[in-house]
Amino acid sequence: MLDGFIRIPGPDFLVYFMVLEVVLCLAAWWVTRMDPSWAVPPPALERMDADTLAMLAGGDAGVVRASLFRLWRGNRLAIAGGAAAPVAGEALTGLDQALLEGVNGVLPTRPEELDRLAWTVRSHLAPIRERLVAARLLFDPVERRRRGLLAAWTALPLWGIGGSKFLLGLWHHRPVVLLALLMILGQLALIGIIRGMGERTALGRKFLRQGRARLSWLRKPQPSWEREGTDPALGVALFGWAFLTAFPGAHETFEPLRPKTAMSSTDGSGGSSDGGDSGGDGGG
Numbered sequence: 001m002l003d004g005f006i007r008i009p010g011p012d013f014l015v016y017f018m019v020l021e022v023v024l025c026l027a028a029w030w031v032t033r034m035d036p037s038w039a040v041p042p043p044a045l046e047r048m049d050a051d052t053l054a055m056l057a058g059g060d061a062g063v064v065r066a067s068l069f070r071l072w073r074g075n076r077l078a079i080a081g082g083a084a085a086p087v088a089g090e091a092l093t094g095l096d097q098a099l100l101e102g103v104n105g106v107l108p109t110r111p112e113e114l115d116r117l118a119w120t121v122r123s124h125l126a127p128i129r130e131r132l133v134a135a136r137l138l139f140d141p142v143e144r145r146r147r148g149l150l151a152a153w154t155a156l157p158l159w160g161i162g163g164s165k166f167l168l169g170l171w172h173h174r175p176v177v178l179l180a181l182l183m184i185l186g187q188l189a190l191i192g193i194i195r196g197m198g199e200r201t202a203l204g205r206k207f208l209r210q211g212r213a214r215l216s217w218l219r220k221p222q223p224s225w226e227r228e229g230t231d232p233a234l235g236v237a238l239f240g241w242a243f244l245t246a247f248p249g250a251h252e253t254f255e256p257l258r259p260k261t262a263m264s265s266t267d268g269s270g271g272s273s274d275g276g277d278s279g280g281d282g283g284g
Helices: 002-007 010-033 050-073 094-102 113-120 122-134 141-152 155-171 177-195 202-214 233-239 241-246 250-257
Strands: none
Touching: 010 141, 010 155, 010 177, 050 094, 050 113, 050 122, 050 202, 050 233, 050 250, 094 113, 094 122, 113 122, 141 177, 155 177, 202 233, 233 241, 241 250
16 A cells, blocks of 8 residues: 555646645635534524624624724714713613723724723623624634634644655655645645634624625615614624714724724624634634
């Protein structure tokens, strides 16, 4: 058997090895992105509040952005040296109150502050994430690590078979440069697949797509939000910067907080990627 392996012509082996790499990449993609939740009916969109949707679409930073938007609409944030004039009688959620204290009543002006603020209000973010995990919209952290580790094991055949042929080629003074390049490219592809896994389950990605499709009208300028009875924070949660660009007055206000990576984004997720849909996978 070993003798037959040694005698495989170099060009033929490269073809077989490329096929093997494709199979391994597909296996890693399947392990990291497909789970039994895809067969479960998605929950009702009406049961999700803006913060829960923001966590699913944009992770912790997405929730912070949605909360800042609510505080801004309630005139609770001082902007560019101006004074805040809170709307009388408007109650704040625990998250909003904690965030307001974290920014000292002043709207942040740097994108990196979103992550810092997410850390300061982490006790309010944890229950939101737990609800999404319970609804099977986000992977449990332990399950996510297990899937990532399982996908990493697909590199063993890559290096076992390719490495053996590489060493044999060196021993017999045969060209092995193309094989080495294929091994490196295959490893990079596997790393990219694992790193792009994201936190959303198959159900979470399906639910987010359906939610964005149902509320796609939120991305269009809408001057009568109160009369329509729709919470504008839902638009921030689902579409992020794409929504803020259309909302009157929000674009200029929140533009300093816009990450550079979001400048060319068209899906409005504003969050971490999820390997094929926001995520972007959410839940960065």
